[in-house]
Amino acid sequence: MKIxxxxxxxxxxxxxxxxxxLAILLGFRxxxxxxxxxxxxxxxxxxxxxxxxx
Amino acid sequence: xxxxxxxxxxKKPTSLMKxxxxxxxxxxxxxxxxxxxxxxxxxxxxxxxFDAFCPFGGIETLLPYLFRGETLKTTNLLNFAILxxxxxxxxxxxxxxxxxxxxxxxxxxxxxxxAQRLTGDKRHxxxxxxxxxxxxxxxxxxxxxxxxxxxLLLGIIVWVSVTAVYPxxxxxxxxxxxxxxxxxxxxxxxxxxxxxxxxxxERFWCKYLCPLGAALAIFNKIAPIxxxxxxxxxVDCGRCDTECPMDIEDAHANSRDLECIQCLECLExxxxxxxxxxxxx
Numbered sequence: 001m002k003i004x005x006x007x008x009x010x011x012x013x014x015x016x017x018x019x020x021x022l023a024i025l026l027g028f029r030x031x032x033x034x035x036x037x038x039x040x041x042x043x044x045x046x047x048x049x050x051x052x053x054x
Numbered sequence: 055x056x057x058x059x060x061x062x063x064x065k066k067p068t069s070l071m072k073x074x075x076x077x078x079x080x081x082x083x084x085x086x087x088x089x090x091x092x093x094x095x096x097x098x099x100x101x102x103x104f105d106a107f108c109p110f111g112g113i114e115t116l117l118p119y120l121f122r123g124e125t126l127k128t129t130n131l132l133n134f135a136i137l138x139x140x141x142x143x144x145x146x147x148x149x150x151x152x153x154x155x156x157x158x159x160x161x162x163x164x165x166x167x168x169a170q171r172l173t174g175d176k177r178h179x180x181x182x183x184x185x186x187x188x189x190x191x192x193x194x195x196x197x198x199x200x201x202x203x204x205x206l207l208l209g210i211i212v213w214v215s216v217t218a219v220y221p222x223x224x225x226x227x228x229x230x231x232x233x234x235x236x237x238x239x240x241x242x243x244x245x246x247x248x249x250x251x252x253x254x255x256e257r258f259w260c261k262y263l264c265p266l267g268a269a270l271a272i273f274n275k276i277a278p279i280x281x282x283x284x285x286x287x288x289v290d291c292g293r294c295d296t297e298c299p300m301d302i303e304d305a306h307a308n309s310r311d312l313e314c315i316q317c318l319e320c321l322e323x324x325x326x327x328x329x330x331x332x333x334x335x
Contacts, residue, residue, distance in 0.1 A: 020135055
């Protein structure tokens, strides 16, 4: 399906922002003055890698 | 029709490449401001690290985080967030981050244009071979061999990162050299090398050395949004080849090439309507 090439920059910026927000909501954000190793993102990534391996 | 409406009707839409250069300019400005924030006085402004905003930092610190449960020094979880943002873009549109959002890419494009102006091509005509001496193309064999360096570099960095304390590229990172304002002797030499090589060869860093570009290259093969060539209308004039910043051979037919940065220069340069189009598969 053909798409208007003038939409390309919008697609790039919107997808970057959406995925960034999604990542921050998943817990990938810096913790000021605290432990940088949050358990939630680590287990999320392990699950993701495990899923990929299967 | 009123005079105002006539002017409005005649006004040409901004070219796609102008939009690209503006977005790149914003990326350069944003990175510059992040660098500035980290050298400004005050507790709040010095918090965190410049490296924490780097998507490649997420790749460098991925294995240490999974194996040891902690990120490398100067990186934190924000690296993963930005990496996920970049991977999201790549998943949809291939290596377009390099062509549209990367601040180093934007700088390289400007440096190449500056070199072109300084060496005899003051008013470049799109699609016409530039009479300028620089930027030049490396001999084909050297070029092909040198393009594999970035993949080797990526492998070495990921391997070394397992036992590293700092991100392996930390002391040699060109983004830090250009934007961080915390210069060392080594970073000065990286900065000078970056400027000189970018003026000699267009997108030198992207073609031969960028490990992030190497990591994103595979997405060109799977991204659903990509360029498509209409072979029936293409006259093989080679206009797109002259404008391709990555010097891809037969650029019009190779949008799935690992080296393609989806900058759409070929689409913008093509003079034949609907010969190169953007499609979703």
